[in-house]
Amino acid sequence: MSLIFKRHSVRRFTDQKVEDEKIENLLKAGMQAPSACNQQAWEFIVVSKPEDKLAISKMHEYAKPAEKASHLIVTLGNLNGANCHRLIDQDLGACNENILLQATHEGLGAVWLGFHxxxxxxxRLKEYLNIPDNCIPFSVICVGYPAYESEVKLRYDESKVHYDRY
Structure with missing residues (x-):
């Protein structure tokens, strides 16, 4: 559980490029996530060109970290590969969390930008990246070396736990 308690959202990055091997490890971790009906209906676009990162950073008010990240991982749900369409959001949520945890393990910072x-x-994302109609752009994960250290705050709140019934 140490990775879970170390992981936090990083929105500012150094100029250091993340190594290809680490990006591949993030993608492997994402693909290791559980999925409904074992559909594994995810696909990814890895973005590293400065002009693309800048364009994506302007797609909504909370997307600014995309500009300075080393890489962006755009997570997609491929409806053609999905047996359980209604649960694809849950699959991609688990996939994203695996990527974020692996980023922490690799000594990287990351933040999940919500799109879907x-x-x-x-x-906007679909048009810009020319994503086919059968794919849902779920999120953009900004990845890079963190520009700062921050203390992780534990979030456990006993008042939100109910046993047996509410």
């Missing part, structure tokens, strides 16, 4: 289900965000 907000239509204007997903449409």
């Amino acid at each position: 289900p907000i239509e204007d965000r997903t449409l």
